[in-house]
Amino acid sequence: MDGELFPRPPAEVAPGAVHVPGWLPAPEQRRLLDACREWARPPAGLRTVRMPSGGDMSVRTVCLGWHWFPYGYARTVVDGDGAPVKPFPPWLGELARSAVAHAYGTELGSSAADYDIALVNFYDDTAKMGLHRDSDEKSPAPVVSLSLGDSCVFRFGHPGGRTRPWTDVELRSGDLFVFGGPARLAYHGVPRTLPGTAPPRLGLKGRLNITLRVSGL
Numbered sequence: 001m002d003g004e005l006f007p008r009p010p011a012e013v014a015p016g017a018v019h020v021p022g023w024l025p026a027p028e029q030r031r032l033l034d035a036c037r038e039w040a041r042p043p044a045g046l047r048t049v050r051m052p053s054g055g056d057m058s059v060r061t062v063c064l065g066w067h068w069f070p071y072g073y074a075r076t077v078v079d080g081d082g083a084p085v086k087p088f089p090p091w092l093g094e095l096a097r098s099a100v101a102h103a104y105g106t107e108l109g110s111s112a113a114d115y116d117i118a119l120v121n122f123y124d125d126t127a128k129m130g131l132h133r134d135s136d137e138k139s140p141a142p143v144v145s146l147s148l149g150d151s152c153v154f155r156f157g158h159p160g161g162r163t164r165p166w167t168d169v170e171l172r173s174g175d176l177f178v179f180g181g182p183a184r185l186a187y188h189g190v191p192r193t194l195p196g197t198a199p200p201r202l203g204l205k206g207r208l209n210i211t212l213r214v215s216g217l
């Protein structure tokens, strides 16, 4: 955000896990939000995920490229309306590659990874996400996370389990978080969002998180 009282510099939260505050400029946040609104429409739109335990996730989710369900990927919404998953647009793949290059300070193009999955999660004021690993992908390529709207507390731990140590990071609208290498299978989650903190001009009530991934499928 412009005019920040205390600048938020990029930070390596754990080896391979990098937080880049304010990476996505406001016009690109708007473009991504508009796209999310389109993707959220049925068929294969925003849905509530039921866990094998019988409980419902509090976030609502829409997928592109591959449909995520607990625990795997499919080409159709196997646990919903059965429709084919919406395509993963090439511009999102370019955004992911440039995010990785930016976070790790590597050359754009040095990563051969072909991003082909987006998971878009919508958090209302009470939604949260428990500690978990993103382990249904076959590729070790870094996960790219972009946040829009309300800020949240993002908890980032380690691959060994849902135990301390962890770091709580505040993710705000436009922030980038990349986790790859030794952090690729670290446990992470969102204990809470901070309702009412979205940039007023974005026009989003609540929080959206978009993770971009390589399926390896």
Ligand SMILES: O=C(O)CCC(=O)C(=O)O
Binding pocket: 119, 121, 129, 134, 145, 154, 171, 188, 189, 190, 209, 211
């Ligand atoms: O909302 C976030 O910041 C994290 C989302 C997440 O961990 C996931 O979609 O697997």
Ligand SMILES: [Fe+2]
Binding pocket: 132, 133, 134, 188
């Ligand atoms: Fe995750």
